[in-house]
Amino acid sequence: MQMQIMANITHLDDDEQPFLFPLTNSKVLPDPSKFFSKNLFSSALPTNSFFQNFVLNDGNNKEYIHPYLIKPSDSSLSICYPSLSVSSHSMHQVFTPDLTISSSTSSLSRHVISSFSDLSVTLDFPSSNLTFFLVRGSPYVTVSLSRNESLCITSIHSFSSFSSNGSPNKYSLKLGNGQNWLIYTSSLIKFSFSHDLKLTFSNNSSDGAPVMLRIAVIPDSSSKTEVVLDKYSSCYPLSGDVLFNKPYCVEYKWQKKGFGNLLMLAHPLHLQLLSKDEGNVNVLEHFKYRSIDGDLVGVVGDSWLLETDPVPVNWHSNRGLKEESYDEIKSALSKDVEDLDSSAITTTSTYFYGKLIARAARLALIGEEVGFLGVVAKVKKFLSETIDPWLNGTFNGNGFLYDEKWGGIVTKQGSTDPGAEFGFGVYNNHHYHLGYFLYGIAVLAKIDPKWGKKYKPQAYSIMSDFMNLGGGKAEHYHSTLNHYHYTRLRCFDLYKLHSWAGGLTEFADGRNQMGTNSNSEAVNIYYSAALMGLAYGDLHLASIGSTLASLEIHAAKMWWHVKEGDNLYEDDFAKDNKLVGYLAANHRLDLIRCYQSERECKIGFHVLPLLSITEFLFSNVDFVKDLVKWSPSLYTVGDGWMGFVYALEGIYNNKVALEKIRSLKRFDAGNTLSNLLWWIHSRHDYRKMGSCHEKQCCIG
Known part of the structure; x- marks a missing residue:
């Protein structure tokens, strides 16, 4: 897996060797050796990848590899160009095995992952010598057929017609459902066609x-469209990597073979971010494939440069x-800090415990900003008392452990119960659990540098669990973002440009993230990593964290924030929805699965935690107004959720929102009156928001 990184990388000192939490022999994790080639076990394996279904259970559940749904089975692979089923509550891509490719001679055997990268996965069927190069965004599925081997193509639909189109290396197949498929071969090949039965290709090359x-x-x-497919059929990608060469940019580079130029497909966010200064790409605006993510548009070029908007990484507003406003905020701070009591915490959940840590850390930063330094010392004591036991292994009832099987952090509870802590022990939801811990660690390292130095190895280990850039080479282990014990960017999808929550759980709809694993919490973890970089003087960490946070924000605005008339989502789904409650690779739901579905709850899950970066997530004031107007439900959801609705209202109606916030009696577990007052009183010049005018705060 290729990797390039920016200059000025901070390295761990000699006395800060990579730290591993105590080892565990988890009783709940699946065995990865069933589907991964042995040569891949020298590196930590992905636990939340776009092809995760291919390596779980029987490995035969489908995954969406744009623009096709791909489903492996014993010695075969099925391809579907999915149709879209739409209602006012749901959008779903329907799988039908349009074409199934199999060996005509081999016995049944499962597939093996022989290689993978950021944008591709290679599936081998050893018994038949078939190799599938599945590259995300390729309008073609590419398969290698070895000498003296034959493959068969069948379909659940009837075969209406088959022809060679006058070309020895191009074939056309029309199915009974009206689909037209093209098959290109790199050299002249023997074929036979049985009407309504199967199409066979044989490699008898000398x-x-x-x-x-x-x-x-x-x-x-x-x-x-067929002319375009003909033109670019001779150049095929084998794999694709994503490079972080400079702040707020990611570069796609594909390894290719054949001749001519490379044709790939870009989703709407790619097109939004695609660098206009790069002269090496050509967008084919009229060459399109449908997708649940919006139209996929053809782009010709061996590499793409995507440029995202800089976002400030600030400790304060x-x-x-x-x-x-200081006196009112100080009054609230006095009470909120007085209520801090580490001995009163009864939860052992990483998620809810982490929220309490981050909530307290917010109080310290607000205290700094309003010059109320007396509360900072009290918060520092609380943070040390609550964070230290998790980092030194003395926390009673739970704790962090290191899993060698897949390469990552799990917990004591999660190592024996796959359902504990929302599936944290099977790598579900790591990005939003650990984000709260990392926020607290960053703040404590800032206000107590001596503590920060003591626990720096543990802090970087937690960061590495979700934001490691390593390619698995042990010689790079000193680099702070190349920890060979951890997989590369565990949760972040470098093609979709946002995080997934699913982990080592098989889902029929592919990777997913619902409202309760909110995109705003995904923003929080990368923002928290950037803050930790500032605390430790590690500008590379701060830069990568800020870049990923910015991409999460763009993706949230693209796919979670529903705006009627923007042509991304079908009108039936968009007209009554403002926020996606459940977003999966193949599915969208308006409701939040397995949780309260009142609109205020949905809004809260898309806002929390309330931080300075939140204003960039909700920079579209017209959308915010529509969201607040849409929010009232028939049920009483409680002050905790309403605090987030009022926070959004404060963006454009400050005085009214302030009075509503003053009337609240209860707050979300990660929120406080101090934080809400800080937010409202820092909205006074919101019209400037959206332009990154504080250049010194941006990482560049």
């Missing part, structure tokens, strides 16, 4: 070389507080 077959559906009736 030179012993494999033959590459490229299979693509024609997504529309335009003859121009982005625009400051008016001094006349």
Whole structure:
């Protein structure tokens, strides 16, 4: 797996060797050796990847590899160009095995992952010598057929017609459902066609070389689409990597073979971020495939540069507080800090415990900003008392452990119960649990540098669990973002450009993230990592964290914030929804699964935790107004949820929201009156929001 990193990387000192929490022999984790090639076990394995279903249970559940749904089975692989089922509550891509490719001679055997990268996975069927190069965003599925091997193509639909189109290396197949598929071969190949039964290709080449077959559906009736597929059929990608070479940019680079230029597909967020200064790409605006994520548009080029908006990484508010608000905030701080009592915490859950840590850390920073330094010392004591036991292994009832099988942090509770802590022990939801811990660690390292130095190895180990950039090479272990014990970017999807929550759990809809694993909490973990970089003077960590937080924000605005008329989601789904409650690779729901579905709850899950970076997540004031107007439900949801609704209202209606916040009696477990007052009183110049005018706060 290729990797390049920015200059000025901070390295761990000699006395700060990579730290591992106590080892565990988890009783709940699956065995990865069933589907991964042995050569891949020298590196930590992915636990939340776009192909995760291929390595769980029987490995035969489908995954969405744009623009196709791919489903492996014993010695075969099925391809579907999915249709979209839409209602006012749901959007779902429907799987039908349009084409199934299998060996014509081999016995049944399962597939093996022989390699993977940020944008690709390679599936081998050893018994048949078939190799599938599945590269995300390729309009073609590419399969290698070894010498003296044959493959069969069948379909659940009837075969209406088959022809070679006058070309020895191109074939057309029309199915009974109206789909037209093209098959290209890298050299002349023997074939046979049995009407309504199967199509067979045989590699009898004299030179012993494999033959590459490229299979693509024609997504529309335009003859121009087929011309484009013909033109770029001879250049095929084998893998794709994502490089972080400079702040607020990611670069896609594909390893390719064949000749000519490379044709790939970009989703709407790619097109939004695609660098306009790069002259090495050509967008084919009229070459499109449908997708639940919006139209996928053709882009020609061997590499893409995606540029995201800089976001400030600030400890305090982005625009400051008016001094006349200090007294009110200090009064709330006095009570909130007085209520801190580490001995009164009864939860042992990483999620709820972490929220209490982050809530207290917010109080310290607010105290700094309003010059109320007396509360900072009290918060520092609380943070040390609550964080230390998790880092030194003395916490009673739970604790962090290191799992060697997959390479990552689990917990004592999660190592024996797959359902404990929302599945944390099977790598579910790591990004929002650990984000709260990391926020508290960053703040404590800032206000107590001596403590920060003592626990720096543990802090970096927690960060590495979800934000490691390593390619698995042990010689790079000194780099702070190349910890070879951990997988690369555990939760973050470098094609979709946002995080998933699913972990080592098989889902029929693929990777997912619901409202209760909120995108705002995903923003929080990368923002917290950036803050930790500032606390330790590690500008590389701060830069990568800020870049990923910015990408999460863009993705939230693209796919979680529903805006009627933007043509991304179907009108039936968009007209009554403002927020997606459940977002999976193949599914969208308006409601939050397995939780309260009142609109105020949905809003709260998309806002929390309330931080300075939240204003960039909700920079579209017109959308915020619509969201607050949409919020009232028929039920009483409680002050805790309403605090987040009032926070959004404060963006454009400050005085009214302030009075509502003053009337609240209860707050979310991660929120306080001090935090809400700080938020409202820092909205005074919100019209400037959206332009990154505080350049010194941006990592660059």
